[in-house]
Amino acid sequence: MDPSLKTGKKSMKKNKVDNAAAAGLIADKEQVTLRENKRLDLAYSQMIWESIFKFILIIMSIVLVIIVIGVLITLIMQSMPSIKSLGLGYLWGKVWDPVNNVYGAYPFLIGTLLTSFTALIISIPFSYAISIYLGEYNVKGWLSNLLKNTIELIAAVPSVIYGFWGLFVLVPVVRTFEIKIGVAPYGVGICTASLVLAVMIIPYAASLGTSLIRMVPSPLKEGAYALGATRFEVIRSVILPYTRSGLFAGILLSLGRALGETMAVTLLIGNTSAIAHTIKEAFFGPGNTMASVIANEFTEADHTVYLSALIELGLVLFLVTVIINLIGKRIITRYTNK
Amino acid sequence: MEARIGVRNTKSILFKSLIVFLAFVITIPLIIVLLYIIKMGVMQVNWHFLTKIPAPVGETGGGVSNALLGSFIIVLMSSIVAIPVGILAGIYLSENAGTRLAYYSGLCVDILQGVPSIVVGIVIYFWLVKPWTLLNISFFKFHVLIANPLSGFSAISGSVALAIMMLPIIIRATEQTLLLLPPSLKEAALSLGVPYHRVILKVIVPCGFAGILSGIMLAVARIIGETAPLLFTAFGNPYLSISITRPMETLPHLIYTYATSPYNDWINLAWGASFILLMFVLLLNIFTKLITRKWNIQL
Numbered sequence: 332m333d334p335s336l337k338t339g340k341k342s343m344k345k346n347k348v349d350n351a352a353a354a355g356l357i358a359d360k361e362q363v364t365l366r367e368n369k370r371l372d373l374a375y376s377q378m379i380w381e382s383i384f385k386f387i388l389i390i391m392s393i394v395l396v397i398i399v400i401g402v403l404i405t406l407i408m409q410s411m412p413s414i415k416s417l418g419l420g421y422l423w424g425k426v427w428d429p430v431n432n433v434y435g436a437y438p439f440l441i442g443t444l445l446t447s448f449t450a451l452i453i454s455i456p457f458s459y460a461i462s463i464y465l466g467e468y469n470v471k472g473w474l475s476n477l478l479k480n481t482i483e484l485i486a487a488v489p490s491v492i493y494g495f496w497g498l499f500v501l502v503p504v505v506r507t508f509e510i511k512i513g514v515a516p517y518g519v520g521i522c523t524a525s526l527v528l529a530v531m532i533i534p535y536a537a538s539l540g541t542s543l544i545r546m547v548p549s550p551l552k553e554g555a556y557a558l559g560a561t562r563f564e565v566i567r568s569v570i571l572p573y574t575r576s577g578l579f580a581g582i583l584l585s586l587g588r589a590l591g592e593t594m595a596v597t598l599l600i601g602n603t604s605a606i607a608h609t610i611k612e613a614f615f616g617p618g619n620t621m622a623s624v625i626a627n628e629f630t631e632a633d634h635t636v637y638l639s640a641l642i643e644l645g646l647v648l649f650l651v652t653v654i655i656n657l658i659g660k661r662i663i664t665r666y667t668n669k
Numbered sequence: 670m671e672a673r674i675g676v677r678n679t680k681s682i683l684f685k686s687l688i689v690f691l692a693f694v695i696t697i698p699l700i701i702v703l704l705y706i707i708k709m710g711v712m713q714v715n716w717h718f719l720t721k722i723p724a725p726v727g728e729t730g731g732g733v734s735n736a737l738l739g740s741f742i743i744v745l746m747s748s749i750v751a752i753p754v755g756i757l758a759g760i761y762l763s764e765n766a767g768t769r770l771a772y773y774s775g776l777c778v779d780i781l782q783g784v785p786s787i788v789v790g791i792v793i794y795f796w797l798v799k800p801w802t803l804l805n806i807s808f809f810k811f812h813v814l815i816a817n818p819l820s821g822f823s824a825i826s827g828s829v830a831l832a833i834m835m836l837p838i839i840i841r842a843t844e845q846t847l848l849l850l851p852p853s854l855k856e857a858a859l860s861l862g863v864p865y866h867r868v869i870l871k872v873i874v875p876c877g878f879a880g881i882l883s884g885i886m887l888a889v890a891r892i893i894g895e896t897a898p899l900l901f902t903a904f905g906n907p908y909l910s911i912s913i914t915r916p917m918e919t920l921p922h923l924i925y926t927y928a929t930s931p932y933n934d935w936i937n938l939a940w941g942a943s944f945i946l947l948m949f950v951l952l953l954n955i956f957t958k959l960i961t962r963k964w965n966i967q968l
Contacts, residue, residue: 377864384866388761391754392774395840398833399777402784402792409795460691468685478692480958485699487954489894491921492943495928496702530698563681591785593897594925622787622897629791629901642791649788656783657776 402649410643412635421643427604429628434640436647438604442618443648445521446596447589449614450528454585457529458536462578463566465537466544479541486534494598497527502599514615519601521618527595532588536581543577543666544570577666583659587652590622597623621648703947709937710944718941722909723923729934733942735909739824739917743903744893746828746913751835752885758836759843759881760869766848782837789830790898797826798902824917827903834895835888842884846877883957890953894946896921920946 413421417434424435461482469475498519505526506518547570555565571578601617604624619627621644632638717732724731758774765771795801800820806813819825850873858868874881899905904916905926920942927939 377867381865384869388757388764389770391757392761392770394754395758395774395777395781395836396770398836399780401796402788405792405795406788409791457691457695460688461695464688464692468688478696480955481696481699483958484951484954485695487890487950488699488702489896489921489946489950491894491896491924491928492706492947493702495924495939495943496705498928500701500705530695533695561677561681563684564677566684587783591783591787593785593787594921598925598928622785625787625791626897626900629794645788645791648785652783652785653780657779660779 406642406646406649410639410646413639413643416636417640421640422647425606427624429632429637432636434636436621436640436644438606439619439621439624439644441606441613442521442600443590443620443622445613445618446525446528446600446620447586449521449525450532450589451582451586453525453529454533454536455582458533458540458581458585459578461533461537462540462544462581463570465541466547467566467570470545479538482534482537485530489594490531490592491594491598493527493531494595497523497595497599501526509615514611517601517615517617519599520616521600521613522615524596524599524620527599528589528592531592531595532585535588536578536585539581539584539663540574540578543574543581546667547573576662580659580662580666583655583662587655587659590655591648591652593622593626596620597626602627621645703951706940706943706947709940710942710947713937713941714944718938723907723927723938724934726932726935731934731938733920733923733938733945735906736918736920736923736942737945738909738911739903739906740893740919740921742911742913743824743828743831743899743917743919744889746825747832747835747892748885748889750828751832751839751888754832755836755839755884755888756843756874756881759840760847760874762840762844763847764869778837778840781833782841785897786834786895787897787900789833790901793826793830793833793898794901797829798822819914821914822902822904822916824903824913824915827899827917827919828913830898830902831892831895834892834898838888838891839881839884842887843877843881846880846884847873849880850876879960883961886953886957886960890950890957894921894950896925900925 413434417424421434421436422440423437424433425437426433426435427438428434461478465475465479469478501523502518505520505523506516509516509518551569551573552565555569560568600619600623602619602623603617604619607613607616607618625641625645625648629638629641632641717730719732719737720734721730721732722735723733758778762771762775762778797817797819798821800817802814802816804813804815854876855868855873858872859865863872899919899922903919903922905922906916906918910917924939924942924946927935927942930936
């Protein structure tokens with residue numbers, strides 16, 4: 332706001348009143364001046380409000396940047412003790428034994444990667460199928476809407492409820508299966524957690540894939556049909572190549588979800604920090620992910636290095652999910668602007 | 670030649686049936702989970718369940734009134750923080766698209782959307798729960814102390830954590846809705862001499878109200894089931910408490926603690942709580958869908 336405007340207006344007001352008094356004008360003219368002044372005042376206050384409003388908008392978006400920078404700084408500062416005393420070797424140290432002050436993140440890195448990628452591999456056929464069905468075979472109509480909304484409801488169910496349900500329904504099922512194939516029947520473990528996780532992450536890739544497949548230009552598809560291609564051939568050689576990078580971005584977003592998912596995994600993974608020796612054991616036996624070990628041990632961590640080792644896990648988790656998400660978002664923006 | 674076409678057509682039909690099968694088979698887990706929770710939970714819910722606090726170990730009965738009230742208070746507080754900030758930041762992003770600040774805050778929204786909820790919990794723990802002193806100096810008669818005003822698990826810290834999780838959803842919903850509005854709307858209002866803030870608040874925001882509202886409802890539905898950020902912030906409390914500077918129980922946290930407990934009574938309480946939480950979240954989602962369909966909004 333221009334300050335000269337303010338003084339200018341005031342002096343104008345004063346002049347007008349002075350002039351009126353000096354000339355001895357009649358009462359109704361004074362009334363007019365007053366009314367004019369009121370309008371000026373109103374316009375003036377509106378201008379002040381305008382700049383205040385714009386200022387508030389800017390503050391609010393600065394707040395966002397501050398929150399994100401604050402999160403990053405807090406995580407780095409609090410994990411400093413562990414970075415200093417444990418060094419980089421922490422990330423592939425194989426033993427996690429807080430009682431004897433030995434820390435290694437390897438079991439959790441492996442657990443996180445194993446659960447996330449198993450869940451991803453299970454979910455990919457389903458999310459591709461949903462995307463193709465809703466994007467190509469059945470674009471409109473009640474059935475399409477119903478399926479689309481049902482898939483979105485899968486993402487709406489709180490993760491703790493998935494975990495609770497899995498603990499009481501899926502775990503016994505997995506246990507009988509494990510007895511049949513002859514591995515130790517824990518029930519809980521990486522396999523169970525991955526199954527539930529797979530269902531939870533499907534909606535993220537599926538809804539993105541659907542909208543991308545719907546955006547494929549119809550001249551491309553029509554051209555392929557005109558050359559005599561069947562529906563399957565159109566999908567395989569026109570739609571999928573055209574949407575490849577977009578579908579990949581959807582999978583990245585799903586992966587980001589899977590890496591950071593906490594509650595369902597914590598309830599189902601069995602929470603042990605020991606490393607399994609055989610592949611079978613690693614897949615069916617209990618394990619731990621980065622998120623689940625934080626959830627379980629954060630409030631119990633009683634000395635500085637222990638606590639900051641957990642926070643360093645959080646920092647790694649934060650950086651990995653942020654990078655995966657940003658790459659996914661970047662691909663989508665490039666794809667939709669093309 | 671005939672045979673070749675036959676093979677290709679069969680392939681096409683087989684592929685279609687595979688796609689249809691896979692697309693519909695995935696609704697089965699959802700239906701199973703829904704039916705199981707309803708079956709186990711609907712028996713638990715009665716007047717007693719809604720008004721009593723959990724019974725101690727060894728006694729039967731009890732309810733989840735503390736968690737119901739706690740969830741309500743915490744979600745209300747986080748909405749009070751997140752809704753104005755989210756809408757205003759969304760307005761900034763849609764009005765100033767292309768500026769450097771808008772680019773960076775848009776990036777931050779993307780980052781916040783992907784942050785694992787447990788990391789938010791850790792960070793808020795260090796901001797609001799853990800006692801800290803930033804500045805503690807005395808000179809002459811003055812004593813300057815900048816320290817954590819709360820220190821200790823509290824409902825406020827839980828609300829702040831959930832508010833941070835709400836922000837990206839509200840901001841994106843607001844931004845997308847406002848970008849869809851025709852620019853002539855704003856131009857018409859400005860040409861009549863309406864000041865900028867009134868154009869935004871009295872013309873633009875009411876026009877996009879349904880979209881913003883559905884964003885808010887989706888955000889509430891998302892955070893009411895969040896457990897991970899509350900583990901280290903609101904913490905949980907077996908008693909009925911309305912003090913916002915004290916630990917407070919919430920529905921998802923109650924489900925988490927009681928689901929892993931060895932007592933059948935407590936597990937039954939968790940089933941009942943899951944039923945209430947699930948119904949609330951699903952109704953909120955379906956209601957949002959109806960709103961967005963009526964106003965034809967794409968989020």
